[in-house]
Structure formats: structure tokens, C-alpha cells
Amino acid sequence: MTGETDPLLLASQLCSRLCHDMLSPVGALSNGLELLADEQDPQMRQRCFELLEQSAPAPLYRQALLQLDAETRAAVSEPDS
Secondary structure, X not given: OOOOOOHHHHHHHHHHHHHHHXXXXXXXXXXXXXXXXXXXXXXXXXXXXXHHHHHOHHHHHHHHHHHHXXXXXXXXXXXXX
């Protein structure tokens, strides 16, 4: 290849990166929901809710960052008109 990136390889790498970056925060949300379902103590339930509220925005922020990165790369790689 002459410096061009294979579109299929790029799509594969982007999907891999997205899955990797989403795994941790989504796993934290899942674990928090499991704890919440089993917890009876009102103070601990409140703490579970607080942790869920803190964890929930992380996947959205990561997705927005990856989207911005992809858009920036696309804009930089577009040939001038």
C-alpha cells in the first residue's frame, strides 16, 4: 500500500477501540445495578445510586471523544477541493 489505510482495517480497529473503551464504564454500571438489587440498607442503597450517577456519564463522554477524534481525522485526511 502507498500510505493509504485499508477502510476495513480502520473500521475493525475503530470497533475494537470503542468496545474496549466502553467495557469498563458499562461493567461498572452493571455491577452497581447488581449491588443495588441485593442491598437492603437504605444508606448503602443511596451510596449505590450516587456511584451509578457518577459512572453513567463516562460512556457518553468516551463516545463523544471518539466521535470527535474520528471526525477530526476524516477532516484532516480529506483532500483539498
